[in-house]
Amino acid sequence: MTYGVVWFKRDLRLADHAALAAAARQGPVLCLYIVEPSLWAQPDAARQHLEFILESLRELYRDLRRLGGRLHVVTGEVVEVLARLHASAPFAALYAHEETGNAHTYARDLAVGRWCRAQGVGWHEFAQFGVVRRLDDRDRWQGLWDEQVARAQASLPASIAFRPWPWADVAPPGAAALGLDPWQPPRRQVGGRRAGLAVLADFLDQRSGQYRGGISSPLSAPTACSRLSPYLAYGCLSLREVVQATRLRQAALPAGDRRGAGLAAFVSRLYWHCHFIQKLESEPSLEYANLHRGYDGLREDDWNPAHFAALTAGRTGWPLVDACVAMLRETGWINFRMRAMLVSVAAYPLWLHWRQVGLWLAREFLDYEPGIHWSQMQMQSGTTGINVPRIYNPLKQARDHDPKGAFVRHWLPQLRRVPDAWIFEPWRMPPALRARHGLGEDDLPTPPVDLEAATREARTRLFALRARPEVKAGKAAIVARHGSRKRGVPARGGTVAAPGQLSLKF
Template sequence: LSVREAVQAGRAAPGGRGKAWAGSMRAFQARLAWRDHFMQKLEDEPAIEHHAMHRACDDLRPHVPDAARLAAWDKGETGLPFVDACMRSLRATGWLNFRMRSMVMAVASYHLWLDWRATGRVLARLFTDYEPGIHWPQVQMQSGVTGINTIRIYNPVKQGHDQDPTGEFTRRWLPELREVPDALLQEPWRWEGARRLAYPAPVVDVAAAARAARAAVRAVRRETGFAEEKRRVIARHASRKRPRPAADRQMKLDL
């Protein structure tokens, strides 16, 4: 099925189904446009599969990642329940929704401080809908190495509460947490019975790791020459849509 066929089908869809339907079709067509936008990034600069869009970010993290942390993240054994549930689900099904893809990548990059090239390869092998042109720009965006996108440091505990309020998803993929009370499901290390769980302690302190990542990213952004390289990236890869208000472009932390 070509993108042209998808666009034509969207345009030809019956329009008499109300405002909600019309809005959904516009959103669908916009997604198709963004799909091409991201695929064009890799077509235009194939090196971004291996190098950061903003070259000052190329060495932001060690190129050889911490093997123990990488393995824990890959297997869903970081001790951060919602992250682990997502990674185990991905391994079993080959799919995650967009927000969860963003979160597992961001946690790997910021809290675990793993290089995006290593974690990106893991996800590339797991996603059944892997498309290089979309994957690598998104991996870089969620890792903060494009130099032009908003930095989002997801709080995995908060995401667990927000996205899985009943705990159903987390418990399905982490049966070893079945005894943990609902209130502490996303922070089982705080439960008085944590020592008897067949579940690892968290590999990092969530708050401390976020602070360290924030400081490292800000330090790079203050370096001489960062702004000039950013302008180059914008000219080559940025959307031509009107920019959002400045308040919306601020660094987003601990979502």
């Protein structure tokens, strides 16, 4: 009897799994996850990503065992694994969710499609997010998003026939065998659907009351933010189930409950989540080339390795920047506003190109989602051509969001000895005062540039380029292809007035 192969990728769950549900309705299925050495060799891959996935796979394995099946985890390149499997036990169809990943997975999926056509194997893909493959008109996108998240969740048949693997399973390789850096954040979030459901329930029932007004400050953001991003990125939870669970919780809240406003704002962020991923889906080169090609050459020839080293080591001297890097290394997460500030500091006063900074941050973010990540890298660096540049001053951000220095003192212990008067610019402390507080040369690094002068020069260079007629002329096509239509953000089954696209109202 013929069967279908369900290829799990970044969809590590059984609930609302459209590919598995469709395959199971057709006949026996074989559930497969492939550890691809070439994928883990990419410069955006990190050990924490692998470990989170392996934790999620172990739980998925147990869930399938309870249904009488098994998840087969195989190591190899995808087309080679499929070819060997097909030669040993021919299958009729391959089922998977659509993935808007990096350039490597894009090329891989094209190769899989070619192989399927050559072998006469049906290749069935299903939407994972509210992202539309081969979208022909951006004006239609919001309505399609509404339809996708409102659709009934995919349900599995009462019984599923599972196909056995035709040769012996081999344990997947670890991080060292895949050539990954051994470091991973010791306090990162744990993978798996159960952990994701617990975070979702805690947010919907308790923490959502802090969401509005709490997600910008690094002090309040760790609990005010939903913290669901890694579980969405790796598909432990489906976007549709999160949207629907949020709307149900909203509807059950009494009038005036602070959580209602927080949940409404959260649904709008889920909409923007897909909006940004759609950009990469429609423009795969966004990962490695300026969205507006009129910005080519803006920073490419000015790479400063010393500036990059100071940033990645958390040694810029600007306390809030360095504290964010320290938190990122420890937890794999910082809130959105601090991410934007890091990229802005890299792009403007440090004048670093977004690509290398983006690869570093991709490895540091546990919740690395390529579509959101590269869209944001370019937007914060001013190379989209359609957004007003947001140039964050890290000293102002510290005064606004960490006025007493509690965050920076937590993550940079040496600053606990710095008096309040010097906490925003500790490198300016007089030598005698440093000595009195036991602070040495290495404790308070001097910024690599004068913040005000370097930012002013960066702004001048960027706006001079933006003012060129040929650069202005290229803007319209980008707006037509990628811009938000600002017609309202879906919430509670209807729409609310949209914030200015990309402002996200922080």
